Each structure stands twice: as structure tokens, then as C-alpha cells.
């Protein structure tokens with residue numbers, strides 16, 4: 001029987017700093033990540049049954065290992081009569097996604113409940129009262145954006161600390177702003193990217209969880225990483241002291257590597273970063 005995945009690769013379920021992430025990511029093959037607590041599906045390189053229920057999807061770029069599941073997703077949501085799903089795609093790729101889905105609708109002679117939303121760096125979307133999505137810049141061979149999920153808290157303004165609750169309620173009722181907004185960057189995902197991303201988007205170093213591709217590990221894959229605008233392990237080693245993240249989930253490893261080979265290669269990452277690295281492996 002032919003196997004879908006290289007040995008030791010395939011479906012992954014893990015928790016990074018309290019954030020569950022489930023999916024598959026193999027470079028050039030298939031990537032998708034379910035983020036149930038962030039109410040979002042990242043990518044749909046394939047659309048297995050358990051991703052069809054997500055009504056918010058963030059796609060980083062048009063490479064089909066990240067996007068091929070789109071038509072399948074749209075068609076099956078229609079079949080299940082699910083409400084409109086919002087699919088964020090890079091602004092420059094939005095028209096092509098529209099044309100693709102339009103062709104599929106014509107092939108099937110039905111209309112999908114899909115809203116394609118062009119994403120531009122800096123855009124902010126409220127996903128829930130306490131959860132915001134920010135579009136980040138991307139750096140890859142085709143138009144790409146990244147995504148940042150932030151928890152939004154409203155804290156009592158410092159100068160009101162110690163004041164009686166009824167007094168605060170009265171001030172609020174009179175229109176005074178009694179709280180200040182606090183953004184907690186929970187998880188960032190820059191999509192497929194070259195090492196240029198670290199200068200283009202330095203906030204990656206400061207999120208609680210960073211979901212970062214590391215397609216290539218081997219020494220003789222350095223040129224390949226550069227040619228295809230992907231991260232090589234060396235790019236991470238060169239910046240090892242800059243990652244302030246609680247957890248760095250490394251993902252999107254090439255299908256050339258087996259799971260053991262990947263774990264072995266990551267052992268060279270020095271402390272204190274080494275212990276905060278979590279490979280996206282089963």
C-alpha cells in the first residue's frame with residue numbers, strides 16, 4: 001500500500017503554551033493547522049472532514065500545498081449547508097482565488113457560501129470580543145501574508161486602582177473611559193518564508209507562540225532553501241538569542257526528512273532556545 005506520508009510524519013496534535021494545534025505540515029505536500037481555541041483554520045493544503053466546520057480560514061499564500069483543499073472545503077460546506085465561511089487570502093492573490101472558486105461553482109452548477117477576504121499587512125479583524133486577528137507581512141516566492149492572533153483585555157486604568165466599584169460604575173456611566181486596552185500577542189504564523197521575514201516582521205520574536213516554518217535542515221539543502229525562499233535551520237541558529245517566545249513550533253519540514261532525522265537535527269539549537277522548540281511532528 002502506498003503511504004500518504006513519509007515515515008513518522010502525518011497528523012500532529014500538540015499544545016504550545018496552552019494553545020492546541022492540530023494538523024499536518026509537510027513542505028510541498030500538505031499544510032493545515034486547526035486552532036480551535038482561536039476559532040481558525042490556518043491553510044487548507046488538504047481539507048479532511050474535521051476542518052470543514054471552521055468558518056474562519058487564513059491562507060498565507062497560493063502554493064497548493066497550502067491551498068489545494070479550498071475547492072473541496074467550499075463544496076463540502078455547501079453540501080452540509082453550513083453558513084458562509086470567511087477565507088482570508090493575500091490581497092494580490094484574491095482575484096485568482098475568486099476565479100478559481102468561480103470556475104468550481106460553474107463546474108458544479110451551484111453556489112458556495114464562501115467570502116474571500118483580501119488580506120493586507122496591518123489589517124485587523126475582531127474574531128471574538130477578546131480575540132483579534134492582525135495581518136502580518138510575508139516573504140516568499142509568491143504573494144504571502146502572515147497572521148497574528150492577539151488576546152484583547154480591558155484593564156482598569158492605573159489611576160483608578162483602589163477607587164470604589166460604585167464610583168467607577170458612575171464614571172463609566174457618565175462616559176469616562178475607565179479601562180485601557182491590553183494586547184497580548186498569542187500566536188504568530190508568517191506562512192512559508194525566507195529569512196528576510198525576521199527583518200520584515202520583528203514582532204515574530206515576541207509572541208507567546210511562534211509557528212515557524214523550517215523547511216530545510218541539512219547542510220547541503222542551504223542553496224535549496226535560498227532558491228525556494230524557505231527557512232533553513234541555520235537561519236534560526238543565526239538568531240537563536242532573539243527569540244523571546246515561550247514556544248517556537250517548527251514546522252513544514254521537507255518530505256525528504258524522516259521524523260527521527262528532524263529531531264536529531266534540531267538538537268544543535270542552543271539553550272535557552274533549545275528547550276522552547278517544539279517540532280510539529282506526530
Ligand SMILES: [Zn+2]
Nearest residue numbers: 027028065192
Ligand atoms: Zn509550503
Ligand SMILES: [Zn+2]
Nearest residue numbers: 061063140192
Ligand atoms: Zn510555499
